[in-house]
Amino acid sequence: MPYHYDIKSVSPPLDASIQQKLDQKTKPPGSLGQLEHLAAQIARVQRSLSPSLEKLSHLVFAADHGVCAQGVSPYPSEVTRQMVLNFMSGGAAINVFCRQHNVDLTVIDAGIRGEPLPPHPSFIDARVRDGSGDISQEPAMSSEELDQALNQGGELARLQLAEGTPILSFGEMGIGNTTAGAALMAACLDLPAELCVGDGTGADANLLVHKSRVVEQALLLHRPNLVDGAAIMRHLGGLELAMMAGAMAATAEVGQLFIVDGFLATAALLTLWRDQPEVLDYAVFSHLSNEHGHQLMLERLGVSPLLHLDLRLGEGTGAVLAWPLVQSAVAFFNEMASFDSAGVSNRT
Numbered sequence: 001m002p003y004h005y006d007i008k009s010v011s012p013p014l015d016a017s018i019q020q021k022l023d024q025k026t027k028p029p030g031s032l033g034q035l036e037h038l039a040a041q042i043a044r045v046q047r048s049l050s051p052s053l054e055k056l057s058h059l060v061f062a063a064d065h066g067v068c069a070q071g072v073s074p075y076p077s078e079v080t081r082q083m084v085l086n087f088m089s090g091g092a093a094i095n096v097f098c099r100q101h102n103v104d105l106t107v108i109d110a111g112i113r114g115e116p117l118p119p120h121p122s123f124i125d126a127r128v129r130d131g132s133g134d135i136s137q138e139p140a141m142s143s144e145e146l147d148q149a150l151n152q153g154g155e156l157a158r159l160q161l162a163e164g165t166p167i168l169s170f171g172e173m174g175i176g177n178t179t180a181g182a183a184l185m186a187a188c189l190d191l192p193a194e195l196c197v198g199d200g201t202g203a204d205a206n207l208l209v210h211k212s213r214v215v216e217q218a219l220l221l222h223r224p225n226l227v228d229g230a231a232i233m234r235h236l237g238g239l240e241l242a243m244m245a246g247a248m249a250a251t252a253e254v255g256q257l258f259i260v261d262g263f264l265a266t267a268a269l270l271t272l273w274r275d276q277p278e279v280l281d282y283a284v285f286s287h288l289s290n291e292h293g294h295q296l297m298l299e300r301l302g303v304s305p306l307l308h309l310d311l312r313l314g315e316g317t318g319a320v321l322a323w324p325l326v327q328s329a330v331a332f333f334n335e336m337a338s339f340d341s342a343g344v345s346n347r348t
Contacts, residue, residue, distance in 0.1 A: 153246030171316020
């Protein structure tokens with residue numbers, strides 16, 4: 001069955017008032033560029049001419065991928081677990097950026113292989129199973145496992161929002177997950193694998209060719225079943241990507257914004273967008289990834305990211321780096337003087 005969330009398109013009653021407020025600021029119309037579009041989006045979603053986004057919470061979903069058995073990554077699968085332990089000890093890039101920008105960080109085990117990870121205040125064990133299936137040989141997960149991952153992700157997002165966080169961002173960790181992301185992209189946008197497969201964690205030219213073949217094999221195997229976004233996620237995705245999609249959908253369902261990271265977060269979102277395009281009303285696109293295929297994804301969605309830093313790390317690093325820009329959009333919309341209040345002559 002397709003995704004079916006109660007996501008409402010943002011209604012336009014305030015659009016004229018929002019644009020009027022923007023145009024009355026002491027600046028030439030449109031001179032703050034994308035920040036003006038972002039401020040308008042935030043005001044529309046919050047249905048307010050005085051929007052507020054004081055705090056960001058960031059969720060990182062982690063899982064292993066069975067497709068690693070096909071040799072699609074230069075790194076071994078155990079790096080997923082090792083990096084989650086690094087998150088817990090505060091040593092990863094995402095920890096640094098979250099500390100710098102006062103962002104709450106939570107790491108979620110969606111499907112890491114092996115023994116349960118040790119308890120930690122910023123860690124949640126929501127493991128659905130020990131790693132996804134090898135998508136080149138079998139579905140990534142069962143229908144029941146997909147439902148569990150979606151529901152877990154949604155519940156975690158709702159919990160954060162209920163605690164007063166008005167905006168969320170999401171990241172991922174999972175060796176092999178760019179192969180799953182490329183497969184999601186190819187299936188959702190009906191594209192050949194070579195347009196979707198990229199370097200990931202540093203694949204060389206030979207590995208890229210092999211990775212493309214693995215994705216094509218997965219697409220060929222599952223094509224009769226790829227009837228909607230949920231089916232695409234079940235057959236070709238990953239547990240952390242499914243959990244992220246559930247968190248995105250739940251955030252939009254309650255009428256709040258979320259910041260989209262790079263290639264993998266956009267791939268997860270594609271599966272929602274395919275069934276429910278109104279989810280884009282609530283999505284802020286943080287950056288253009290250096291991962292091959294991301295620009296094409298953004299073009300097909302018709303969106304413009306805030307940053308272009310050649311990032312391809314994952315973890316949601318781009319989303320957290322974009323947070324100060326989101327805050328700046330709210331600040332100028334609320335605090336910048338109008339021509340009248342400042343006694344400045346407007347253009348004639």
